[in-house]
Amino acid sequence: MSRGLSIRRYLALHVLLTGCVMLALSLVFVFSQQHTDRAERRIFEQELAPATALREVERRLLSVHAHLQGVLLGTASPASVRELLTTEGAQIRSGWETFVREHRNWLHDADEAQQIANFENTLAALWQFFERAVAATRADDRDELARLLRNDWTTLQPMLSGKLRELATIQEHHIGQARQELIISRHHSTILVGSLLAAGVLLLGGFAIGLLRYVMRRIAMIENALDQVAAGTGDVAIPHRPGETEMARIADAIRRTAAHLGESHESITVLMRRQQTILESLAEGLYGVDTDGHIMFINPAALAMLGYAEHEVLGLSSHALFHHHHADGRPYALADCPIAASRHTGRIGRRVGEVFFRKDGSSFPVEFTSGPMRDADEPPGCVVVFRDITERLEQDRLLRDTIAELQETNTRLGAAQGQLLQAEKLAGLGQLAAGVAHEINNPIAFIQSDIGAFEKYLRDIFTLIDGYEALIHRQSDTGLRGAATRLHDDADLDFMRDDLHTLIAESRDGLRRIARIVADLKDFSRVDDDQELAEADLVQGLESTLNVMHATIAEKADVVRDYAPLPAVRCQAGQIHQVFVNLLLNAMHAIADRGMITVSARQHGDEVCIEIRDTGRGMEAHERQRMFDPFFTTKPVGQGTGLGLSVSYSIVHRHDGRFEVDSAPGRGTAVRVWLPVKGPAGVGA
Ligand SMILES: Nc1ncnc2c1ncn2[C@@H]1O[C@H](COP(=O)(O)OP(=O)(O)OP(=O)(O)O)[C@@H](O)[C@H]1O
Numbered sequence: 309m310s311r312g313l314s315i316r317r318y319l320a321l322h323v324l325l326t327g328c329v330m331l332a333l334s335l336v337f338v339f340s341q342q343h344t345d346r347a348e349r350r351i352f353e354q355e356l357a358p359a360t361a362l363r364e365v366e367r368r369l370l371s372v373h374a375h376l377q378g379v380l381l382g383t384a385s386p387a388s389v390r391e392l393l394t395t396e397g398a399q400i401r402s403g404w405e406t407f408v409r410e411h412r413n414w415l416h417d418a419d420e421a422q423q424i425a426n427f428e429n430t431l432a433a434l435w436q437f438f439e440r441a442v443a444a445t446r447a448d449d450r451d452e453l454a455r456l457l458r459n460d461w462t463t464l465q466p467m468l469s470g471k472l473r474e475l476a477t478i479q480e481h482h483i484g485q486a487r488q489e490l491i492i493s494r495h496h497s498t499i500l501v502g503s504l505l506a507a508g509v510l511l512l513g514g515f516a517i518g519l520l521r522y523v524m525r526r527i528a529m530i531e532n533a534l535d536q537v538a539a540g541t542g543d544v545a546i547p548h549r550p551g552e553t554e555m556a557r558i559a560d561a562i563r564r565t566a567a568h569l570g571e572s573h574e575s576i577t578v579l580m581r582r583q584q585t586i587l588e589s590l591a592e593g594l595y596g597v598d599t600d601g602h603i604m605f606i607n608p609a610a611l612a613m614l615g616y617a618e619h620e621v622l623g624l625s626s627h628a629l630f631h632h633h634h635a636d637g638r639p640y641a642l643a644d645c646p647i648a649a650s651r652h653t654g655r656i657g658r659r660v661g662e663v664f665f666r667k668d669g670s671s672f673p674v675e676f677t678s679g680p681m682r683d684a685d686e687p688p689g690c691v692v693v694f695r696d697i698t699e700r701l702e703q704d705r706l707l708r709d710t711i712a713e714l715q716e717t718n719t720r721l722g723a724a725q726g727q728l729l730q731a732e733k734l735a736g737l738g739q740l741a742a743g744v745a746h747e748i749n750n751p752i753a754f755i756q757s758d759i760g761a762f763e764k765y766l767r768d769i770f771t772l773i774d775g776y777e778a779l780i781h782r783q784s785d786t787g788l789r790g791a792a793t794r795l796h797d798d799a800d801l802d803f804m805r806d807d808l809h810t811l812i813a814e815s816r817d818g819l820r821r822i823a824r825i826v827a828d829l830k831d832f833s834r835v836d837d838d839q840e841l842a843e844a845d846l847v848q849g850l851e852s853t854l855n856v857m858h859a860t861i862a863e864k865a866d867v868v869r870d871y872a873p874l875p876a877v878r879c880q881a882g883q884i885h886q887v888f889v890n891l892l893l894n895a896m897h898a899i900a901d902r903g904m905i906t907v908s909a910r911q912h913g914d915e916v917c918i919e920i921r922d923t924g925r926g927m928e929a930h931e932r933q934r935m936f937d938p939f940f941t942t943k944p945v946g947q948g949t950g951l952g953l954s955v956s957y958s959i960v961h962r963h964d965g966r967f968e969v970d971s972a973p974g975r976g977t978a979v980r981v982w983l984p985v986k987g988p989a990g991v992g993a
Pocket residue numbers: 890894895896898922924925926927931935936940941942943947948949950951952953954977
């Protein structure tokens with residue numbers, strides 16, 4: 309293989325060659341310029357100077373004749389003309405010497421030397437003429453002067469002028485020759501510079517074409533090799549000669565690039581396969597959009613959820629395709645869409661509960677996250693991952709329902725617990741009350757019977773006293789009568805008789821109240837819990853209770869009835885009526901002047917609800933909490949025992965029923981009694 313030159317060396321050689329050619333051209337140009345300059349200088353300094361000197365000599369010769377004529381005509385003084393003649397003579401001599409000196413520098417023609425010698429002889433005659441003319445002016449001999457001008461000057465002047473013209477002709481001939489030489493010199497230097505320039509251009513052009521061909525051939529080889537790399541050909545080789553270092557390095561770099569690309573290609577293939585697997589096996593829907601929101605890729609799960617085929621969505625706007633409306637049917641402006649925002653701002657967007665639309669126009673709720681795809685600094689779009697949350701929303705709804713149910717159950721449990729506590733409290737008190745009632749019952753019974761006997765005995769005693777007094781007053785013994793009257797008055801028997809009646813009536817009333825309390829306590833403690841359970845018409849029961857209480861209630865309140873048809877309720881009707889009485893009395897007592905009592909009856913499923921609502925004073929919270937406690941009363945002593953509601957509670961509780969109370973100060977009170985239609989469970993069904 310022949311040894312080649314590297315591209316750098318080629319270029320260096322080219323630069324060197326160009327430099328040499330330019331240097332040679334510059335030298336030739338400078339040389340020819342100097343040559344031309346010399347030729348020009350010779351013309352102007354050596355050829356023109358003698359000619360000028362000759363013309364000066366001729367001019368001065370002419371002025372000599374004019375000066376001498378001036379003396380003869382009397383226009384000039386002889387002394388001044390003499391002085392002028394001396395000066396002009398010196399100038400003519402100097403001019404001639406200049407001519408001869410300059411002329412000798414280039415003189416090489418024998419004829420010209422002869423002509424100069426002839427003229428110098430003629431000059432000798434001129435010097436003689438000058439000497440005689442000077443002498444004549446000094447002697448002021450005008451005749452001599454006139455003779456000199458007429459004879460000598462007339463002979464001498466044409467001779468001098470003729471010879472001067474001959475010399476001038478020779479001089480002009482010399483100048484012509486010098487100009488010709490200059491033109492030839494210029495011509496030669498132009499030809500020389502031109503041919504050198506042409507040779508340089510040819511040389512450089514040839515070299516440049518060679519270099520261009522060389523570089524183009526190598527570029528074609530590199531292109532070919534790169535084509536092979538692009539086509540994925542594994543082994544790429546670029547032929548080159550040993551000295552071509554760049555080609556060797558380029559060939560090596562391309563070979564390594566091809567090998568590296570091959571490895572990268574394999575890795576990319578593996579990665580792409582893995583990515584495809586991930587996309588296909590992902591349960592969530594996933595798609596990517598470019599900066600314009602057009603779908604670039606989408607996974608099978610997303611296509612399945614949306615009901616599209618891949619070719620139907622690629623390149624289309626995802627927003628326009630399946631995210632165009634809100635769940636409530638409002639159009640979804642692209643400016644509000646978090647996916648569009650992710651594309652532009654590069655921020656992560658997340659929404660739960662928005663809807664995507666299927667191909668068939670139906671929609672489903674989704675949860676999605678949109679994140680920007682990072683490529684250098686510019687996000688070239690974003691990736692959206694979404695999932696259908698229909699099931700989850702359904703589960704959430706069920707959970708919420710369950711929680712609500714639990715809360716309600718909890719509330720009921722709380723109420724039941726409250727009732728249980730109340731029941732327990734009452735059970736303890738019930739036992740006590742049962743004992744107390746039992747213990748008090750007997751004394752009351754015998755006091756009641758004793759008080760009857762006591763009254764009878766008193767009546768008898770007063771009858772006896774009256775008899776005795778009548779007998780005494782019938783006696784004539786005034787002293788006895790007076791004593792009896794004193795005794796009567798001292799004892800204040802009349803007052804005592806009246807007061808004893810009152811006392812006995814009050815005692816009877818007190819006994820009755822004690823008996824009622826005992827009866828209430830018995831009720832409370834179920835001492836008389838032997839009443840039969842029977843089906844009863846509670847509306848009728850309400851009506852008869854109202855009738856019995858009519859006179860009492862009518863003083864304070866108007867009664868409004870609001871009955872819905874009720875089924876027969878299995879209960880101890882007498883006890884339930886007692887509950888109604890207690891509630892109606894409480895309602896009445898709560899009304900200060902005059903008000904309204906509304907009595908309503910409703911059936912709710914297998915329960916009935918009797919409500920007694922008043923427009924009375926209403927209760928404070930602490931009163932509402934304690935109203936069912938035994939002996940809790942806000943009424944003045946003697947007016948309320950505080951047992952009415954606790955007894956009622958006990959009765960309703962025994963019927964498996966319950967109370968509800970709505971009350972607020974100034975807004976009246978509503979007390980509802982709930983009773984099961986079938987009566988208390990587990991009691992003589
Ligand atoms: N409708 C109502 N409006 C306002 N307060 C009421 C009402 N019902 C009951 N109360 C309050 O509850 C307390 C207890 O009532 P409860 O019926 O047990 O006893 P009482 O009415 O005071 O006495 P009695 O034993 O004569 O019935 C009452 O004193 C009263 O403060």
